[in-house]
Structure formats: structure tokens, C-alpha cells
Amino acid sequence: MTLGPLEYLVVGFTGNRFDGSIASEIEKVVANKTIRLVDVVFVAKDANGDALILELDNKDDPRFASFAGLLGDRMGLLTPEDLEQVAEELPVDTAGLVMLFE
Numbered sequence: 001m002t003l004g005p006l007e008y009l010v011v012g013f014t015g016n017r018f019d020g021s022i023a024s025e026i027e028k029v030v031a032n033k034t035i036r037l038v039d040v041v042f043v044a045k046d047a048n049g050d051a052l053i054l055e056l057d058n059k060d061d062p063r064f065a066s067f068a069g070l071l072g073d074r075m076g077l078l079t080p081e082d083l084e085q086v087a088e089e090l091p092v093d094t095a096g097l098v099m100l101f102e
Contacts, residue, residue, distance in 0.1 A: 018095040023066035044095040051087035
């Protein structure tokens with residue numbers, strides 16, 4: 001299987017108001033083959049500036065349940081260093097959905 005070119009996008013959610021509802025919109029562009037998701041990771045920074053990085057395969061968190069059908073091609077190519085860089089750049093009290101796609 002060939003891979004690429006790859007791009008990434010960080011969708012921000014001010015006030016850490018991520019609820020997972022964006023999954024239905026992402027599903028539309030995946031279903032019509034506009035993009036193929038290669039990796040999806042949740043990053044958040046609280047009001048104190050502390051960062052949290054979570055893979056979306058965390059089945060225990062209801063915010064991520066709507067992503068289950070989108071993770072079939074997930075390859076986990078985003079490195080810890082990539083994600084730490086995103087976390088550093090996030091404003092405080094903001095969440096980000098990091099998507100690596102083809």
C-alpha cells in the first residue's frame with residue numbers, strides 16, 4: 001500500500017468544549033473518499049497550562065465513542081514529539097483534535 005502525501009490539521013475547541021460531535025462531519029469527508037485518516041489524537045491544555053494527550057482509541061471516554069468507525073485505517077504515525085509540539089502551541093483552556101490524513 002502506498003501512503004501519501006500526508007497533511008495534518010488541528011481543529012481547536014476553546015474552553016475545552018470538545019464533545020465529539022465533529023466526528024459526523026469528519027465521517028462525511030472520509031466516506032466520500034476526500035481524505036483517509038491516518039492518525040487522530042486529542043490534545044488539551046487546561047487553564048493551568050497542563051497538557052493532556054489521548055489517543056482516540058480510548059473507549060472509556062464517551063467524547064470519543066463517535067470516532068470508533070473512523071479509526072479503521074489508523075496507523076499511529078504521529079510521534080510523541082509531534083504531539084508535544086502541538087500541546088505547547090495550544091492556548092490555555094483549549095482542546096485540539098489532531099488529524100493526520102492522506
